[in-house]
Amino acid sequence: MTRQSTVESGQGPSAADRDEVRVPPIRPGAYDPSDYAEAVMRGAEEAGVSPLLVMTVLHNEAYKPHHPLLERLWQWWKPEASFGVANMHRATFERVRRAHDLPGRWQDLRDDPGFAIQAAALHLKDLDRGLPRRHVRRYSRDELLALGYNAGERNMRAFARGVPPGPMARSYLRRFRAYRSRAAEALARADRGDSRDTADE
Numbered sequence: 001m002t003r004q005s006t007v008e009s010g011q012g013p014s015a016a017d018r019d020e021v022r023v024p025p026i027r028p029g030a031y032d033p034s035d036y037a038e039a040v041m042r043g044a045e046e047a048g049v050s051p052l053l054v055m056t057v058l059h060n061e062a063y064k065p066h067h068p069l070l071e072r073l074w075q076w077w078k079p080e081a082s083f084g085v086a087n088m089h090r091a092t093f094e095r096v097r098r099a100h101d102l103p104g105r106w107q108d109l110r111d112d113p114g115f116a117i118q119a120a121a122l123h124l125k126d127l128d129r130g131l132p133r134r135h136v137r138r139y140s141r142d143e144l145l146a147l148g149y150n151a152g153e154r155n156m157r158a159f160a161r162g163v164p165p166g167p168m169a170r171s172y173l174r175r176f177r178a179y180r181s182r183a184a185e186a187l188a189r190a191d192r193g194d195s196r197d198t199a200d201e
Contacts, residue, residue, distance in 0.1 A: 021114035024066040033058040034186035047121035053142045059179035061087040071110045084109030084116030135160035146176045
């Protein structure tokens with residue numbers, strides 16, 4: 001029997017599921033998005049998107065510390081900074097929250113990696129709805145969705161028509177392609193039930 005998705009009803013993964021997701025380690029260099037593969041698979045399934053897409057986006061967004069304390073310090077330095085392991089800005093989160101009736105707040109992304117992954121998966125689903133079925137062949141659909149995650153839906157649609165991405169978007173796309181195999185390996189390990197040794201927080 002197929003498990004019924006709770007996304008449409010605004011419930012998403014249960015609080016118990018999200019509570020099982022540990023916060024990223026505070027030690028620099030110890031964070032690895034691969035440690036969140038199981039949460040990615042849950043969030044992607046609930047949202048109806050590719051777990052490989054979500055996992056690769058998580059790798060792309062691992063360029064800054066994600067421990068809650070470090071994110072608080074980061075925001076003190078840069079008030080408009082994004083929050084959570086998927087680096088979501090407030091305006092984007094508020095759109096996702098309203099569209100899917102999410103119960104949490106933007107600040108919760110900082111302290112709850114499971115919730116941050118759920119919100120990212122839902123945002124990618126929303127982007128997918130806005131992406132035309134037909135687009136230029138130089139990008140895969142997942143690549144365009146990743147560009148949309150980084151540069152916004154309007155730019156994503158422009159790239160889909162053939163408008164060349166700017167330097168930052170091109171860099172994001174290069175990293176997305178480079179991380180694809182690593183993300184796939186992380187999901188394969190999680191699917192087999194293999195665990196990666198992780199550093200203590």
